[in-house]
Amino acid sequence: MLFNSLTFVVFFIIVVALHNAPFFSWRIKKFNLLIASYLFYAAWNPPFVILLWLSTLVDWNAAKWIHSATNETRRRLFLLLSLATNLGILGFFKYGGFLLENFQALMTAIGLDYQPAEWGIILPIGISFYTFQTMAYSLDVYLRRAAPAKSLLDFSLFVTFFPQLVAGPIVRPSQLIPQFAEPKKATPPQFYWGLGLITIGLFEKIVLADSFLAPAVDAAFGASGGLATLDAWTGVLAFSGQIFFDFSGYSTIAIGAALCLGFALPNNFRFPYAAIGFSDFWRRWHISLSTWLRDYLYIPIGGNKKGPVRTYINLSITMLLGGLWHGASWTFVIWGGLHGLYLAGERLLREFTPKQDWFSGWPFKFAMALVTYFLVNITWVFFRAESFSDAMLMLSSMFGLAKDAQKVLYLNEIIPAMLVIGGMVLTHWGMRSTTKEALIAKTPTWAIAAVWTFMLFMLLITQGSDSAFIYFQF
Amino acid sequence: MPSFTSSSDNAYPAVKTSFFDPEHVVRPVPDRPWRAILLGAVIATIALMTGWEIYWRGKEFVAGDFKNTAGLWTEQRNKAVGDATVFIGSSRMLFDIDLDIWEELTGERPIQLSLEGTSPRIFLTDLANDDAFHGTVVVGLMAPLFFTTDGGLRAEVLNYRKDETPSQRWDHQLSLNLERYFAFTDEQTRPKRQMSMAPLPLRDGMKPRFEPRKLEIMTADRNTEMWSRLINDEVFREEAKAQWEIGLKLFAPPPNPDGSPPAPMPDFVIDEVIGSVQADIDKIRARGGDVAFARLPYGGGFTPAEDFGFPRERFWDRLLSVTNSVGVTWHDHEELQGYDLPEWSHLSAREAERYTRAFVPIFTAQMEKAKAEGAP
Numbered sequence: 001m002l003f004n005s006l007t008f009v010v011f012f013i014i015v016v017a018l019h020n021a022p023f024f025s026w027r028i029k030k031f032n033l034l035i036a037s038y039l040f041y042a043a044w045n046p047p048f049v050i051l052l053w054l055s056t057l058v059d060w061n062a063a064k065w066i067h068s069a070t071n072e073t074r075r076r077l078f079l080l081l082s083l084a085t086n087l088g089i090l091g092f093f094k095y096g097g098f099l100l101e102n103f104q105a106l107m108t109a110i111g112l113d114y115q116p117a118e119w120g121i122i123l124p125i126g127i128s129f130y131t132f133q134t135m136a137y138s139l140d141v142y143l144r145r146a147a148p149a150k151s152l153l154d155f156s157l158f159v160t161f162f163p164q165l166v167a168g169p170i171v172r173p174s175q176l177i178p179q180f181a182e183p184k185k186a187t188p189p190q191f192y193w194g195l196g197l198i199t200i201g202l203f204e205k206i207v208l209a210d211s212f213l214a215p216a217v218d219a220a221f222g223a224s225g226g227l228a229t230l231d232a233w234t235g236v237l238a239f240s241g242q243i244f245f246d247f248s249g250y251s252t253i254a255i256g257a258a259l260c261l262g263f264a265l266p267n268n269f270r271f272p273y274a275a276i277g278f279s280d281f282w283r284r285w286h287i288s289l290s291t292w293l294r295d296y297l298y299i300p301i302g303g304n305k306k307g308p309v310r311t312y313i314n315l316s317i318t319m320l321l322g323g324l325w326h327g328a329s330w331t332f333v334i335w336g337g338l339h340g341l342y343l344a345g346e347r348l349l350r351e352f353t354p355k356q357d358w359f360s361g362w363p364f365k366f367a368m369a370l371v372t373y374f375l376v377n378i379t380w381v382f383f384r385a386e387s388f389s390d391a392m393l394m395l396s397s398m399f400g401l402a403k404d405a406q407k408v409l410y411l412n413e414i415i416p417a418m419l420v421i422g423g424m425v426l427t428h429w430g431m432r433s434t435t436k437e438a439l440i441a442k443t444p445t446w447a448i449a450a451v452w453t454f455m456l457f458m459l460l461i462t463q464g465s466d467s468a469f470i471y472f473q474f
Numbered sequence: 475m476p477s478f479t480s481s482s483d484n485a486y487p488a489v490k491t492s493f494f495d496p497e498h499v500v501r502p503v504p505d506r507p508w509r510a511i512l513l514g515a516v517i518a519t520i521a522l523m524t525g526w527e528i529y530w531r532g533k534e535f536v537a538g539d540f541k542n543t544a545g546l547w548t549e550q551r552n553k554a555v556g557d558a559t560v561f562i563g564s565s566r567m568l569f570d571i572d573l574d575i576w577e578e579l580t581g582e583r584p585i586q587l588s589l590e591g592t593s594p595r596i597f598l599t600d601l602a603n604d605d606a607f608h609g610t611v612v613v614g615l616m617a618p619l620f621f622t623t624d625g626g627l628r629a630e631v632l633n634y635r636k637d638e639t640p641s642q643r644w645d646h647q648l649s650l651n652l653e654r655y656f657a658f659t660d661e662q663t664r665p666k667r668q669m670s671m672a673p674l675p676l677r678d679g680m681k682p683r684f685e686p687r688k689l690e691i692m693t694a695d696r697n698t699e700m701w702s703r704l705i706n707d708e709v710f711r712e713e714a715k716a717q718w719e720i721g722l723k724l725f726a727p728p729p730n731p732d733g734s735p736p737a738p739m740p741d742f743v744i745d746e747v748i749g750s751v752q753a754d755i756d757k758i759r760a761r762g763g764d765v766a767f768a769r770l771p772y773g774g775g776f777t778p779a780e781d782f783g784f785p786r787e788r789f790w791d792r793l794l795s796v797t798n799s800v801g802v803t804w805h806d807h808e809e810l811q812g813y814d815l816p817e818w819s820h821l822s823a824r825e826a827e828r829y830t831r832a833f834v835p836i837f838t839a840q841m842e843k844a845k846a847e848g849a850p
Contacts, residue, residue, distance in 0.1 A: 001641045006648035043641035190501075192508035211666040255501070264501040410683055411674040441504040445511060452515035457522045462664055 001043040003198075003253045004206050011040065012257065015162075019185070019261050026183040030153055033161070033261070040162035041126075048124040051089055056159045058085040059134040063141040063148040075142060082138035086131040093123055098328030126166030128325055132292055134159050137173045139296050146174055154180040163257040167250045169268040169288035176263070184262035196452065197256025200436070203455040204249030206462050208420055213242040216417040219408050221384055226393055226402025231409045233398055236377050238417040239384045241424050244272065247286070273376070273425055274432035276368045278342040281376065293322050311347070316340040326383070331391055335382040342375060369429060527658050534703040535657040539691045542698075544634035545646030547589065550696055551635055554585045555606040557763070562597040563614020564626070565590035566770040569690060569820035571614075573697040575830040580838065584612070586696040591627030593619045595751060598765070600632055602754035608761040612837075615767050615793075615801075617784035618725070621739065621747050650694060662688040684721045687714045689820060699823035704816045714817040715774065722775050726783075744788060748796050755797050766841060767794065768833070769803035771810070774818030800840045807836055 001008050018024070018032045042049050062082035069075040091099075100116050107114035137158070140146045149155040158177045164170075186194060220227060220235020227235070251268035258265045268288050275281035282290040294303075298318040304311040316337070323336015358364055378395070385391035396402045431439065440448060540546060554560045559582055561567050567588035577583040587597055594613050601607050619626060634642075653659045661667060671685050687710065692698045704711050727736040755765045769790060772780060784790075786805070794801040804810035809832040813825045821829055 005641065005645050006652075007641050007644040010644075010648065043644070044639050046640070187503075189503045189505070189508050192512050193503045195512065196508075207665075211664070211669075215666065215670065259501055259503075407677055407680050409677075410680065411677065412670050412672055412683075415674070416669055435502075437502045437504050440506065445507060448506060449511045449514040449518070452511065453518040453522070456515060456519040457526075458665070460519070460523055461526055461658065462666070463659060 001040045003250065003257075004202060007043065011036070012260075016260055027153070029183075030157055030180060034153065034157050037157070037160040037162035037165060041160070041165060044125055045122070051093075051124055051127070052130065052160055055086060055089065055131060055134045056156050058082060059138050059159070060149075060152055060155050062138050066138065066141050067148045079138060079142045083135060086135045090127060090131045093127055095324075095328045129168050129170055130159060130165060132289075132325075133170050136170070136292065136296060140173055149173070149177050151180070161258070161263075163254040163261075163263075164251075164265055167247070167254070168286075169251055169254065169266050170292050171265060171288070175266055179263050186260055186262040190262065191260050194256045194259035194261075196440075197259065198253050199256075199452060199455050199459070201249040201252030201254075201256060202459055204245040204252065206249075207455075207458045208424075209242045209245035209249060211462050212416040212420045213238045213245070216409055216413040217242050217384070219413055221386075221390075221394070223406070223408040226405045227397040228405045228407045229398065229400045230414070231397070231407055232394055232402075234409055234414050234417055236381055236384075236394065236398060237421045239380050240273070240373075240377050241417070241421050243380065243383070244269070244424070270435075271428040271431045273373050274369055274428040275372050275376075276365050277346050277372055278339065278375075279346060281372060282339075282343075289322070289325070293318050297321065312344045315343050315347075319343065331382045331385055331388055334388070334391075335379050338379045338382065342379075366429065369432075373425065523658075526663075527656060530658045530660070530663050534701070534706065535660050535663065536691065537655050537657050538653070538693075539657070539660060540650065540653050540694050540696075541659070541661055542590070542690070542692055542696070543646065543649075544628075544631045545638070545642060545649075546692075546694070546696060547587065547628075547631045548635040548638055549646070550585050551587055551600075551631075554587065554601065554604075554609070556609060558607070558609040559584040560601065560607075560609060560611050561586050561588055561614065562594040562601070562611060563588040563768075564592055564594065564616045564619050565689070566616055566772070566820060567594075567612075567614025567768070568696070568698040569700055570770045570826050570829055571768075571833065572699070572826050572830040573695070575827050576834060579831070579834040583695075586698070588614055589626075589628040589631065591619070592629055593623045593626045595620065595624045595747075595754075596626075596629055596632060598751065598754045599624075602757040605761070608758070608763040610763060610841075611758065611765045613765060613767045615769050615790070616772075617769075617780055617789050621744065621784065621789055624750075654694075660688070681724070682720050684717060684724050686717050686721065689714065689817070691823075699826060700816065700820055702823070705822055711816055718818055719775055722779055726779065738783075738788075741788075744792065748793050751793065752797050755799065764841075765797070766799055766837070767801035768837070769801070769805070771804045771813055771815060771821065771829075772819055773815045776818050800837075800844050802833065802837050802840060807832075809836065 001011060015033070015036045018036075019029055021029075024032065038049050038052070041052060059082050062078045062085075065078040066075050066082075069078060104114050104116055137149075137155070141148050149158070154177050157180055158171070158173060161171075161176065216234050216238040220231055221239070223231075248269040255265045255267070266288060268286060270284040270287065272281055272284035275284050298314055301314050301317065302310050303314060306314075319336045319340030320333055321336070323332045323334070323339070326332045326335070381394045381398075382388075382391045385394055393402060397405060559580075561571060561584050565588070568586065568590065571584075573584055573586060588594065589597075594615070598611060598613060601611055649659075657663075670683075671687075676682060689701055689704060690698045691701050704714060730736060758765055767790075786803070790801065790803060793799075802810075810829065813821050813829055815825075816822055
């Protein structure tokens with residue numbers, strides 16, 4: 001079920017009503033939430049709910065067995081069961097076609113004519129999110145960071161909780177499971193602020209991403225052949241905004257929906273296009289994934305504790321796998337690889353550049369933020385392009401090197417996209433060291449009401465759309 | 475050590491838990507008079523929306539004009555079973571044949587599956603491969619679309635029907651209920667569409683963009699008529715025509731490098747198209763159904779493109795002869811000529827009613843004659 005759909009509006013009203021009904025016990029209310037979450041997922045493709053059940057049951061039992069195992073071998077075995085199940089599901093549905101395609105290419109390269117049957121497996125939405133979330137549970141228990149949950153109901157709800165089920169934030173067991181232990185109901189201010197967050201998220205997705213930016217992105221990336229420099233840059237910059245508003249919008253709606261029910265979800269974005277450098281960027285962009293990768297991949301393989309060379313290798317492995325997490329394609333691997341290179345480069349620069357006083361002045365910081373944004377945009381080309389050759393063509397177009405460059409964007413697409421992108425970059429810079437909550441706390445009441453009215457009005461006249469969130473495919 | 479339960483009775487020693495950041499799970503709520511803010515925002519939004527609805531109604535948008543979505547098409551396609559009469563074609567078939575009049579004259583309400591800018595061949599194939607269907611298909615034939623593509627603007631509806639999710643079905647039903655009461659729900663009122671149609675200057679070297687204007691009003695079962703604004707608003711009508719001129723240039727086959735006109739479509743390509751149509755017709759006839767064709771009026775800029783680009787002897791006559799099918803074209807009947815085509819390609823609502831009254835007797839007579847002569 002899409003957040004930007006009429007079905008979700010009706011669904012959410014019913015869920016909130018049931019959650020606040022005085023005649024249900026807390027246990028019944030949790031059952032209501034669990035059933036609602038399964039319905040939320042099944043509204044897309046009912047049979048795939050079985051995958052959620054499988055992941056839930058395997059991790060629930062694996063964690064219990066790990067916790068009660070008497071020796072290290074058994075603990076490892078049960079962890080392996082959890083990892084194999086989750087990565088197996090992920091591997092089969094998400095990477096099966098990719099592996100087959102590459103195997104076929106390899107066979108062709110060595111002169112063997114191998115023609116596999118067509119793969120044709122549908123990718124279950126949100127599979128990368130919930131498999132990572134349940135794996136975190138088994139890993140936390142294995143790493144002795146936490147004890148297993150006591151209630152299967154609470155654990156099932158942790159795996160399935162509908163606001164963040166299909167596109168995050170990827171919540172840690174320690175962040176959510178304890179919240180199910182005691183009755184939760186939003187206070188009136190939480191409920192209203194939750195509605196405010198839902199409005200902001202929907203505005204980001206429906207108005208900014210889908211209406212103002214998507215036309216320029218689709219026209220630029222959908223064109224065949226090289227583009228004029230202005231068209232290429234407009235397309236890429238517009239995509240930087242589209243992907244941010246789309247994904248940040250989803251996270252904000254998820255946080256708001258959970259808050260309306262009395263639950264707190266972690267932040268997933270902190271104005272990332274104001275980042276100064278790439279370690280800063282990854283503290284601001286898709287925070288729940290970057291911290292997941294840090295805690296369950298980068299640190300376990302050694303992090304920065306095994307010398308400089310291993311640190312760079314570990315960084316690269318983490319970012320390459322982070323890229324692959326987004327999609328079964330070499331372009332995503334390159335995207336991750338570039339971020340790994342950027343992080344390594346930044347580390348080197350920090351090590352070998354003597355500190356200057358003017359580094360702390362805002363002009364330098366702003367310039368560095370723009371350089372970071374520029375380099376991030378280079379990576380978005382690989383993220384958005386359908387193939388490596390398309391990405392290279394787009395890059396050559398951006399730098400005026402494409403042959404037969406054509407103009408494909410009309411002012412009708414360029415003007416709205418540039419206005420939104422300019423506004424976005426300045427807003428991120430202005431909000432770099434603060435939060436939405438802090439800003440709202442000092443904004444006049446009439447101004448909050450006016451902005452809320454504007455967003456509601458724009459949402460209603462834009463009327464949602466049929467387009468799914470980009471991150472559903474990951 | 476954080477426990478996932480409210481108690482902490484595990485046997486392990488406490489460990490450093492850098493992954494657990496409590497700051498993230500306590501969501502601060504700004505201290506504001508939220509109830510008053512929300513109330514103010516809701517009242518102001520209702521006032522703005524009322525103004526928005528009045529504005530669009532002033533531009534002749536009406537409530538009960540349903541969006542021509544894949545969901546609406548799918549709902550009708552699911553009804554095309556048994557011996558139903560089904561219309562497939564492009565926009566002329568949508569606008570020019572009035573379902574109410576057809577029902578009044580024949581006693582049967584046909585199912586309208588035509589889609590603008592789309593070749594009906596893919597829908598013929600779809601019906602031919604559906605064993606649950608053994609009715610009559612009336613194919614509206616716009617030669618440039620029918621013979622040059624087996625897809626087109628709305629071809630994706632077939633995949634949509636195959637993959638439609640429960641959520642999309644529910645959304646469609648909820649949306650119908652809003653469209654029944656509000657005019658502003660029309661796709662053309664959206665800011666995205668308005669931005670796209672804004673008359674901004676063209677960048678050097680770019681061709682004008684093809685943005686067909688809103689032309690139709692559609693009921694819940696896809697009975698379609700021309701939008702009244704095309705009749706009442708001359709400026710809008712001229713805009714619609716100007717868009718057709720752009721479209722005709724855009725989709726016309728390019729001239730040869732030496733500037734000479736492009737070669738006509740070779741016979742073998744025409745034969746291939748007709749062969750595939752024949753195969754579909756055979757499947758439907760084998761189940762007891764039938765297929766017939768109709769060509770609907772056009773004028774203005776469409777006349778040279780259709781009459782010279784697709785001469786009837788090579789296309790229409792050949793199709794009917796090879797497939798041994800009934801076909802009614804407006805060229806052959808005085809009763810089907812002389813209708814008003816406000817934007818060259820479609821009949822106005824009143825003219826479509828008149829046209830359907832004239833068309834149905836001719837069509838049914840030809841069908842009965844063919845049956846009497848023992849046509850397949």
